[in-house]
Amino acid sequence: MEYKKTYDQINEKLKNGEAIVLTAEEVSKLAEEASPEEIVKQVDVVTTATFGAMCSSGAILNVGHADPPIRMEKIRLNGVPCYEGLAAVDAYIGATACDPDNPEYGGAHVIQDLLEGKEIELEAWAKGTDCYPRKHIKTTININSINEFTLFNPRNAYQNYNVAVNTTKKMVHTYMGTLLSNLRNATYSTSGELSPLLNDPEFRTIGIGTRIFLGGAQGFVVWPGTQFNTTKPKNEHGIPVGNAATVAVMGNLKEMSPEYIQAAYYEQYGVSLFVGIGIPIPVLDADIAKRVSIKNSQIETAVLDYGIVGAPKIGQVNYEQLQSGFIKVKGKKIRTAPVASL
């Protein structure tokens, strides 16, 4: 009879300090000697993580009411536009938002500055109503002065992502970094066998309500991420080749740490936000033990040519090759580099 564990049993072990917790890398190493049936007996939780630029991120703010109050209809935070169509003093600032005249400072920087305790200039305009008579306000806010500061990222932690190269004669600037001409470099952003959604590719344990590590604090998976796609072709190890599933996540920014939330600017591309996400996977049975044991050599992804509009696929490689520093595409040896922290 198959050995199985329940969430309650694992939580009890965690409470008593008896749980065995391994990283996804450690369990992949253990799997070289141990079978999934043995791993499910030996290991209780496997931790996975990623720390990469995730453009589809942002924060919900409630800045509190002024006296006399204003129903903010146009809002700028340090000059960065944010979404104002949410009641009087709610706003959503997207990580990639920016003033076109100052493209190197965007919503991600506002989020980071607030997180670091800096003062941010808030300017807002309104037509003035009977109940909200004020038409203009210019003041400063900080992380303590605002009521709520909630990270809400519609699409994070891509299950797998493609490798970027450039076959053209011209250097290109992308969100996958600077791609040199004539296939002189290749960049990849997925953390391979450490990547959360690659360790639970069928989402048996990750779903709405899953408690996660988000930006240094507790956060939650709240929904499937945008562009969630489970129809991508899978290899023989059940791994989608290329970008597939995603998660939407939420958490309280007031509890987060600037160590795991970092604004970024990509030359000639724009602003993005590095987000640190960790997802624990309970080892409930042999199937999950097998999934979390996935190795870099078993995870494949597509190599896309970002020099050409439409980014056609020109090759396929695995993460063991990518992390070795070189891949071979079209008969050419290409130097690789990560563009997300490992």
Next chain:
Amino acid sequence: MIKKRFVLSFPPQSGDKPLSYHLVKEYDIRINILKAEVYPGKRGSLLLELHGKVVNIEKGIDYLEKHHVSCEPLDKKITHQAEKCIHCGNCTAVCFAGALTMDDSWELNFDKAKCVVCELCVTACPLKLFNIDFN
């Protein structure tokens, strides 16, 4: 014998003298020009690798400085705010000289001795942590 890279800054009046020729002939230094920017009548900058005996390189640099050419070791001209680095790897993607690499624990390693001042890392770093003073 040592090998060291220097950034040479030429004032307008020194631009017309074959100074590097004297480094070779009189001080037995092997020179390798890695980068040059010359603005006739205004100024010039040269990234030079000097390969020779320590004493000869010291003399060669004295010679250059007597001719009003300032010589700064390359590593003094490059700054990287390592304490703010998140080890994302973007700079290593563009560093064809091999000065910026990821080590075994996926942390950034910067070997300034290999830098050729292409300056691609300055724009590739999403946190803008590099500064190179070549001109």
